[in-house]
Each structure stands twice: as C-alpha cells, then as structure tokens.
Amino acid sequence: MSESLPPKSVLALEARTPLTPGIALAVLLHVVVFGAALVLPRLFDRAPPLRKPIIAHMVALGKPRDPHLLPRKELAPPAAAASPMTVPVPSSKPSPAPRKREPTRQELMQRALAHATGRAEPREEPDPERAGSAKGTPEGTAATAEEGDAYFTAVHDAILENYVVPSVISERERLYLSASVLAWIGPGGQILKHEFQKKSGNAFFDQALELAIQRTKLPPPPAEIAKSLRDTGVVLNFKP
Amino acid sequence: MIFLLALLLAAERPVIDLSGGRVQAYPLAMARPLGVQDAGIAVQSVLSQDFERSGLFKLLDPASFLARPTEGLTNIDYSKWQAVGAQGLIKISCDAPGAEVKCDMRLYDVAHGVELLHGTYNAPRAAMRQIAHRFGDDVVRYFTHEPAIFQTRIAYVRETEQGKQIVVADQDGANVQPLTGASINLLPAWTPDGRTIAFTSFRDGLGAHVYTVDAVTRQVRPLVLMGDFATGAVYAPDGLRFLFSASLDDNTDIYLSQADGSAGRRLTDSRGIDISASWSPDGKRIAFVSERAGSPQIYIMAADGSDVRRLTFQGNYNQEPAWSPKGDLIAFSGRDEHRIFDLYTVAVEGGKVTRLTQNQGTNEKPSWAPNGRYLLFSSTRGGKRQLWETQPDGSNQRAVTSERMGASDPAWGPLPASK
Numbered sequence: 001m002s003e004s005l006p007p008k009s010v011l012a013l014e015a016r017t018p019l020t021p022g023i024a025l026a027v028l029l030h031v032v033v034f035g036a037a038l039v040l041p042r043l044f045d046r047a048p049p050l051r052k053p054i055i056a057h058m059v060a061l062g063k064p065r066d067p068h069l070l071p072r073k074e075l076a077p078p079a080a081a082a083s084p085m086t087v088p089v090p091s092s093k094p095s096p097a098p099r100k101r102e103p104t105r106q107e108l109m110q111r112a113l114a115h116a117t118g119r120a121e122p123r124e125e126p127d128p129e130r131a132g133s134a135k136g137t138p139e140g141t142a143a144t145a146e147e148g149d150a151y152f153t154a155v156h157d158a159i160l161e162n163y164v165v166p167s168v169i170s171e172r173e174r175l176y177l178s179a180s181v182l183a184w185i186g187p188g189g190q191i192l193k194h195e196f197q198k199k200s201g202n203a204f205f206d207q208a209l210e211l212a213i214q215r216t217k218l219p220p221p222p223a224e225i226a227k228s229l230r231d232t233g234v235v236l237n238f239k240p
Numbered sequence: 241m242i243f244l245l246a247l248l249l250a251a252e253r254p255v256i257d258l259s260g261g262r263v264q265a266y267p268l269a270m271a272r273p274l275g276v277q278d279a280g281i282a283v284q285s286v287l288s289q290d291f292e293r294s295g296l297f298k299l300l301d302p303a304s305f306l307a308r309p310t311e312g313l314t315n316i317d318y319s320k321w322q323a324v325g326a327q328g329l330i331k332i333s334c335d336a337p338g339a340e341v342k343c344d345m346r347l348y349d350v351a352h353g354v355e356l357l358h359g360t361y362n363a364p365r366a367a368m369r370q371i372a373h374r375f376g377d378d379v380v381r382y383f384t385h386e387p388a389i390f391q392t393r394i395a396y397v398r399e400t401e402q403g404k405q406i407v408v409a410d411q412d413g414a415n416v417q418p419l420t421g422a423s424i425n426l427l428p429a430w431t432p433d434g435r436t437i438a439f440t441s442f443r444d445g446l447g448a449h450v451y452t453v454d455a456v457t458r459q460v461r462p463l464v465l466m467g468d469f470a471t472g473a474v475y476a477p478d479g480l481r482f483l484f485s486a487s488l489d490d491n492t493d494i495y496l497s498q499a500d501g502s503a504g505r506r507l508t509d510s511r512g513i514d515i516s517a518s519w520s521p522d523g524k525r526i527a528f529v530s531e532r533a534g535s536p537q538i539y540i541m542a543a544d545g546s547d548v549r550r551l552t553f554q555g556n557y558n559q560e561p562a563w564s565p566k567g568d569l570i571a572f573s574g575r576d577e578h579r580i581f582d583l584y585t586v587a588v589e590g591g592k593v594t595r596l597t598q599n600q601g602t603n604e605k606p607s608w609a610p611n612g613r614y615l616l617f618s619s620t621r622g623g624k625r626q627l628w629e630t631q632p633d634g635s636n637q638r639a640v641t642s643e644r645m646g647a648s649d650p651a652w653g654p655l656p657a658s659k
Contacts, residue, residue: 070555
C-alpha cells in the first residue's frame with residue numbers, strides 16, 4: 001500500500017506565483033527609469049561627436065620622387081650620441097664629423113607659421129631632391145597630404161612631444177607593448193588626474209608614460225567638449 | 241546597473257592613439273671608481289665606450305654630479321643622483337692584487353633606490369678590458385632581455401703594403417690580431433662556433449679559392465678549390481653546410497656544400513651572375529644577388545634553390561645582401577642615381593627599402609651584429625676606407641677601426657658560448 005503524499009501547501013503556491021514577476025517588473029522599471037535619466041538629457045544636450053585625431057603634416061615643396069630610384073632619407077640620421085664622461089682614454093680613432101642638428105617637427109611648424117605671418121628669418125635653400133608636391137612648402141614635413149582634427153591633434157602632439165620610449169627596451173618588445181591611460185582634462189587644459197586602464201607589463205615603458213603625462217601642458221579645450229573631457233576623460237592608447 | 245553606467249561612459253570617451261614616441265637613451269651616471277684608481281679608471285673607460293657605442297645609454301657628465309666622490313658602493317644618496325637626471329647609476333670598485341684585477345661592479349635604479357645588478361669580475365691585468373665587456377653585457381642583457389655583443393669579435397681585411405690580410409679584433413676595434421699573411425685575402429666569414437673563419441684568397445696563384453683559418457692556431461686549410469673562381473663562403477646557422485659562388489662554364493652560380501667541402505651541388509642556374517649568398521637566421525632561406533633581370537638585384541630563395549623571388553625593384557645596382565639575425569630585414573649596398581654606393585635595408589615581407597647612409601662617402605659590405613642591433617660596414621667618409629658601425633635605422637654611426645692603410649670586408653663574429 002502506497003503512502004499517500006501530504007497535501008500541498010496551497011498558501012505557499014499562491015504566495016510565490018504572483019511575487020516573481022512582480023520583482024522582475026520592479027527591476028525592469030528601475031533600469032528603464034535610471035537609464036532614461038542618464039541618456040535622455042544627453043540626447044537633448046549632446047556635444048558634437050568626438051573625432052579621433054589625424055596628424056596633419058605640411059607637404060614639402062618638391063617634386064614626386066621616381067619610384068624606381070632608391071629612396072633618399074627624409075631627414076639626416078640622428079646625430080651621434082652626446083660625448084660621454086671625460087674619462088682619459090688613449091684613442092686615435094677618427095670621430096664622426098659634427099653634423100648640423102635637424103629641426104624638429106614642432107620647429108618646422110613654427111617656421112611655417114612665421115613665414116605665414118611675415119615674421120620669418122631668411123630661409124635656407126631647400127633640398128632639391130626632397131620628395132613633396134609642387135604646391136608644398138619648404139618647411140613641409142611630409143611627402144603627401146592628410147586631413148586632421150583640431151583639439152585632439154593638439155592633445156596628440158603635446159603628449160607626443162614628451163613621449164619618450166627608453167632605448168633599453170628591445171625593438172622586439174616594442175612591437176608588442178601597449179598601454180591605455182584614462183586622463184581627465186580640466187577647462188584650462190590641465191590634466192586633472194590619470195589612471196592606467198591597462199599597463200604594458202614593462203616597468204620602463206610604464207614609467208616613461210607617467211613622465212610623458214606629467215610633463216605635458218595642453219591648451220584649453222573648446223567649450224563644447226570641455227565638460228565631457230573633465231567628467232568622462234579621454235583614453236590615451238600608447239604604443240612605442 | 242553599475243556595469244551599464246560604466247559601458248555608457250566608456251562609449252562616450254574619445255580615444256587618442258599615440259605611437260612613434262621618441263626613442264631616447266637611458267640616462268646613466270657612472271660614479272667615480274673606488275679602490276685602485278688606475279684599474280678602476282681603465283675599466284670604466286672601456287665600459288663608457290661600450291655604453292656610448294650601444295646607443296642605449298646617455299652617460300651623464302661627471303662634472304654635474306652632486307654626490308660626494310667618496311660615496312661608497314652602498315649607502316647611496318639617491319636624491320643627489322636623481323637631481324642630475326640619472327635614472328641608473330653604476331658603481332665600480334677595483335682591486336689589483338698581483339697580476340690580476342678584480343672589480344666589484346653594481347647597477348642601481350635611482351628612482352626606486354634599489355640595486356639591480358651586482359657582480360665581481362676578475363681578469364688578468366693585460367685583459368682588463370674583458371671585465372668591462374662582461375659587466376656591460378650583463379647590464380644590456382638586464383635591460384633588453386636580449387644577448388649583448390660587447391664580448392664578440394669581428395674579422396675584416398686589413399690593407400698592408402704587401403697586400404690584404406685577414407685579421408680579428410674585439411667588436412670595438414681593439415686587440416687586433418692578424419690571422420693570415422698579406423697576399424690577396426678577402427671576404428672573411430665565421431663558423432657559428434666562432435672557431436674558424438672561411439675566406440677567399442688568391443694565395444695559390446691559380447685564381448680565387450676558398451680557405452679556412454683557425455681563429456686560435458691560425459692554421460690555414462683549403463676548402464673549395466673548384467675551377468678558377470670560387471668565392472664568398474658563408475656558413476649555415478647550424479654550421480653543417482656552407483654556400484659559396486663559383487664560376488664554371490663562364491657562368492657564376494651559387495653552390496651548397498657540406499661543412500667539410502664535400503657533396504657540393506649547384507643551387508642556381510640562371511644565365512646571369514648569381515653571387516653573394518646570405519642565410520636567413522633559421523637556415524631555411526637564402527638571399528643572394530642575381531643579374532638575371534638585367535641588373536644586379538637582391539633575390540631570396542628556399543635553401544634547396546626553389547621558390548626564387550625578387551626582393552628589390554628600386555635602383556639599378558643592389559649587392560651584398562646580409563640577412564638580419566632577427567629575420568625581418570636584409571641589409572644591402574645599392575648604387576643611387578649619383579653612382580655612389582650606400583647602405584639600405586629591405587623588409588623581407590613587403591619589400592620596403594630604407595636608406596641608412598647618405599652623403600658620407602661610399603658605404604658597403606654590411607654585416608650584422610649577432611643580436612641584430614648593429615651593422616658593421618666599410619666607409620670612405622674619413623678618407624681611407626675604414627669600418628664603421630650603425631644602428632639598423634641609420635643612427636649612431638661611429639668609426640670602429642683606424643687602420644693606417646684601410647680596412648674592409650667586415651664580418652661580425654657569433655656570440656661567445658655561454659659559460
């Protein structure tokens with residue numbers, strides 16, 4: 001003879017059934033309300049879409065180089081390292097001839113601006129073999145033209161001025177290194193704070209990025225994006 | 241909820257990609273040596289030159305140092321070193337009991353105030369330079385995690401009144417030792433174990449043939465006596481085979497042989513000259529020069545002679561390929577439109593050509609350091625042809641030799657066997 005089961009609790013059944021969808025509905029409503037509170041004001045007071053920077057180069061004055069010729073150097077090779085400490089060393093080896101320092105990209109830009117405003121010093125003769133365009137300028141830094149964005153290009157250039165990769169990091173390792181830093185920029189252009197979103201794993205590289213950000217002075221952002229840069233920041237993705 | 245908020249915020253953030261940071265040397269201070277001064281100063285001098293040549297370090301001017309000259313090996317006032325811009329600090333203390341020199345050498349991280357390296361190095365007084373080279377190698381290896389080359393040797397051809405002789409020297413040009421007499425000897429090439437050097441010689445009076453010389457005993461042996469023109473032997477990375485060029489039936493081709501000179505077979509068979517073979521670091525491919533398309537250009541092929549592909553299309557005279565130890569680049573010398581030979585690299589994948597030298601005399605015969613960080617080459621920029629070195633981007637070019645009548649045909653030796 002089988003043992004009969006105890007009668008089910010009718011109360012318990014009835015209590016559970018209406019509660020579960022109720023909780024789900026409440027959670028859903030909260031998400032919708034919070035989401036709407038967050039998104040709707042942004043839809044009505046939305047800053048213009050932020051664009052990624054594209055680096056603008058001034059195109060050099062010159063003629064396009066015959067692609068069948070071996071290339072020429074865009075700039076002379078970096079000068080030999082500065083003299084080391086003056087430990088007395090008997091040596092009769094010839095030393096490389098002193099080479100004139102090549103202007104940096106920033107200096108070339110400044111020269112070009114000076115020419116544009118009529119404040120230029122007498123210019124040197126451009127290299128007649130320099131690749132460029134017939135519409136270019138002697139101070140140009142690129143053989144071909146690109147288009148760029150304004151403020152983010154300025155941010156890019158300012159950080160790049162201080163972005164130094166230690167040469168002790170091997171070339172092979174440089175191929176794979178990358179790091180992400182989130183930086184908040186104040187209305188005056190000051191970097192309010194920054195934090196690593198992703199470290200590179202190489203202490204020398206990460207230290208160099210810290211130094212670059214600490215040393216960078218930025219121009220004040222345009223009004224339409226100032227609030228966004230202060231509150232949500234900008235992501236800086238570094239590769240060597 | 242928090243996750244959703246974070247996602248919304250992240251989606252709104254602009255992203256700036258930064259690459260192409262300036263590669264800058266690591267600022268390093270070398271404190272005045274402690275202990276026996278003449279030994280300490282001599283070791284420090286060689287170390288300074290090694291670091292300077294490496295392009296990795298910027299040595300700070302000792303005149304700017306704020307720390308006491310008598311500051312010990314330990315108990316360092318790091319703030320004084322930080323104040324002069326040092327990120328690394330080297331301390332040396334040498335002792336010279338009898339004919340031996342013993343140096344305690346240390347590397348410190350100034351920013352974090354910690355010792356990074358510490359070792360004691362001994363050598364006979366006559367070989368004191370080796371102390372600096374060994375510590376220098378340890379420092380470079382610490383930073384780069386790559387093999388360092390301060391203890392490597394180079395071979396080259398020295399011009400003399402009597403002719404051209406094969407010599408070996410330390411990588412910095414010091415400690416030169418002749419290996420052969422001075423007939424016409426050319427194109428030295430190391431075996432991977434660094435014990436033997438193959439070279440091309442006219443010593444037998446029957447044309448050009450390939451010989452070997454023992455780098456220690458200087459014993460010379462014939463290796464290839466084929467025909468009246470056999471030249472340019474280069475050993476495979478495994479040391480079991482070598483390539484050379486030889487002229488048979490008025491056609492110069494590339495041949496492959498076992499290391500003892502046996503079982504030679506022809507790899508190329510084109511109507512034009514095929515010459516100047518160079519192995520890829522994995523020994524599976526070969527770069528060479530061929531005139532098959534009308535002008536000398538750089539080609540690559542599989543180690544069995546199949547799968548030939550032209551690599552250079554710019555310029556009308558490209559020669560002397562040298563495959564980099566990292567495998568990605570082939571250095572070569574090319575004649576530009578001014579009919580001057582200069583150094584270039586070509587990317588094995590993609591074929592992008594980069595110029596390394598320009599407006600500095602004639603520059604030829606590139607040979608890679610075994611870690612791929614430097615190239616040795618010959619240059620006439622100072623008058624007589626001498627050996628110079630450069631980094632693969634063309635930076636940090638420095639003279640290596642100062643031979644009275646000139647030097648050419650450099651061959652950078654292998655890394656020393658690990659002890």
